[in-house]
Amino acid sequence: MAKELKPPKDPDEPDLLPAMGLFTILIPMLLSMTAFQKLAIVEVTLPERSMMNMTNDAPPEPDQQALNLSLAITPEYLVIGARGGFQPNVYFKEMWTFRCKSDSKLITYSPEEVKAAVDAGHGPKCQDGQEMDKEKYLYEIETIELWALEKTSEEDPGRVRWALYSSQGENVPDSAFVNGNNEFIAMTGEGPGGLKAPAGLKKPGAGTALATLTPNSARKLKPEDAAKNIIYPLSAYDLIAKDLIAIHTQFIDLEDVDNIIVVANDDTQFDKIISLMDRAKSAGFAKVNLAKLGGG
Amino acid sequence: MARKTRKYGKDVPFSLTSMMDMMTIILVFMIKNIDAEGQLVTQAENLILPVSTSKIQPKEVSLTVVVDANYVLVDNAKIISTDEVLQQQELLLTKVDSVLQERRKAEQEHALAAGLPADEAGNIVVQIDKNIPYDAMYKVMATCGFAGYTNIAFAVMMKNGGEE
Numbered sequence: 001m002a003k004e005l006k007p008p009k010d011p012d013e014p015d016l017l018p019a020m021g022l023f024t025i026l027i028p029m030l031l032s033m034t035a036f037q038k039l040a041i042v043e044v045t046l047p048e049r050s051m052m053n054m055t056n057d058a059p060p061e062p063d064q065q066a067l068n069l070s071l072a073i074t075p076e077y078l079v080i081g082a083r084g085g086f087q088p089n090v091y092f093k094e095m096w097t098f099r100c101k102s103d104s105k106l107i108t109y110s111p112e113e114v115k116a117a118v119d120a121g122h123g124p125k126c127q128d129g130q131e132m133d134k135e136k137y138l139y140e141i142e143t144i145e146l147w148a149l150e151k152t153s154e155e156d157p158g159r160v161r162w163a164l165y166s167s168q169g170e171n172v173p174d175s176a177f178v179n180g181n182n183e184f185i186a187m188t189g190e191g192p193g194g195l196k197a198p199a200g201l202k203k204p205g206a207g208t209a210l211a212t213l214t215p216n217s218a219r220k221l222k223p224e225d226a227a228k229n230i231i232y233p234l235s236a237y238d239l240i241a242k243d244l245i246a247i248h249t250q251f252i253d254l255e256d257v258d259n260i261i262v263v264a265n266d267d268t269q270f271d272k273i274i275s276l277m278d279r280a281k282s283a284g285f286a287k288v289n290l291a292k293l294g295g296g
Numbered sequence: 297m298a299r300k301t302r303k304y305g306k307d308v309p310f311s312l313t314s315m316m317d318m319m320t321i322i323l324v325f326m327i328k329n330i331d332a333e334g335q336l337v338t339q340a341e342n343l344i345l346p347v348s349t350s351k352i353q354p355k356e357v358s359l360t361v362v363v364d365a366n367y368v369l370v371d372n373a374k375i376i377s378t379d380e381v382l383q384q385q386e387l388l389l390t391k392v393d394s395v396l397q398e399r400r401k402a403e404q405e406h407a408l409a410a411g412l413p414a415d416e417a418g419n420i421v422v423q424i425d426k427n428i429p430y431d432a433m434y435k436v437m438a439t440c441g442f443a444g445y446t447n448i449a450f451a452v453m454m455k456n457g458g459e460e
Binding site for chain 2: 027168265
């Protein structure tokens with residue numbers, strides 16, 4: 001006897017209401033525990049109270065065998081000093097990158113351009129033509145960049161050096177690439193002040209072996225990573241970071257090899273100090289001390 | 297004219313599937329961003345902290361000094377204006393120092409009462425706006441050190457929100 005086939009029955013929908021109830025409880029709980037912007041700390045070494053000296057007594061004689069490393073920042077250059085001598089100055093052009101509230105896009109100006117706009121009674125302009133608040137534009141600065149300059153003499157205004165950087169998007173540089181000789185893939189810019197990217201500096205294609213300043217970072221570029229790389233002005237911070245890594249490796253046997261003093265003048269923004277401390281700590285200098293340029 | 301009323305079927309079930317999809321996406325996003333350890337440092341108002349590659353988290357709750365464009369605050373109490381700090385020549389900020397000395401003394405008494413060593417260096421977290429000049433920062437730091445808070449840590453925002 002032929003078996004009678006029953007017409008397929010519509011499957012029952014699962015009861016989602018208990019799951020919805022669970023989600024409704026979970027989401028507010030997780031929301032209260034979510035950190036959208038994580039905070040961290042940067043430790044700084046300070047002498048003990050007994051050693052704190054608030055008078056103008058002369059400091060003790062420096063140890064001749066010690067490295068006595070210092071990293072100074074002035075309005076024009078960065079310089080590393082050790083054992084009473086100094087490395088060549090790393091000249092820079094300061095640039096402020098703003099994230100406008102009106103269009104959420106990034107725009108970069110030099111402090112001189114910003115000052116000129118503010119003196120003329122305007123705030124710096126955004127990409128959409130809107131002006132930033134001339135009183136509160138400082139709060140819209142996202143990054144303070146120091147573009148490395150190529151100078152032939154003290155009087156030379158210098159030309160911006162451009163380099164190959166990895167990027168997470170929005171044309172924002174992440175890490176500078178170095179070649180097999182541990183040299184930045186960089187060239188001096190074109191046009192006045194070198195502000196135009198050099199045509200000769202090309203982005204390498206997939207398969208090219210590159211590294212960053214991070215240890216053991218050498219790798220062959222994947223096609224998706226190669227497409228993300230950008231040509232961007234070389235940061236003076238990166239030039240200094242490379243020198244600091246070399247110094248720390250070379251003098252690893254010295255007792256004070258982990259110590260560095262960051263020296264700055266009174267009007268240096270705190271952001272620059274933290275950037276320098278970051279580079280020093282990444283290079284292996286665990287004990288960072290702070291001092292004022294010209295004593296103090 | 298009589299208003300036309302739309303006619304619905306008798307048993308239209310309320311579909312929760314799309315709502316479930318949305319909830320699942322939100323839940324995954326939340327779990328990804330969850331900070332199970334909690335935050336021992338919370339960012340003060342009216343300032344923008346500098347971005348850093350540091351991933352060091354504070355180990356305990358510490359006294360916080362905030363330096364914004366207008367004031368120096370100790371535990372959210374305004375002590376002195378930032379302009380005053382910049383104008384003075386001396387390194388020691390006496391008003392801030394007296395508040396910090398009081399706090400340090402109270403901390404030491406508390407430590408003694410709890411049977412803990414009281415002569416250890418004090419911990420302090422300093423939150424400074426990224427545009428504050430070095431002069432103000434240096435004076436605040438020196439004052440903290442003079443008051444016995446020699447373990448100084450600057451609060452910073454993690455680069456890329458702490459993601460690799």
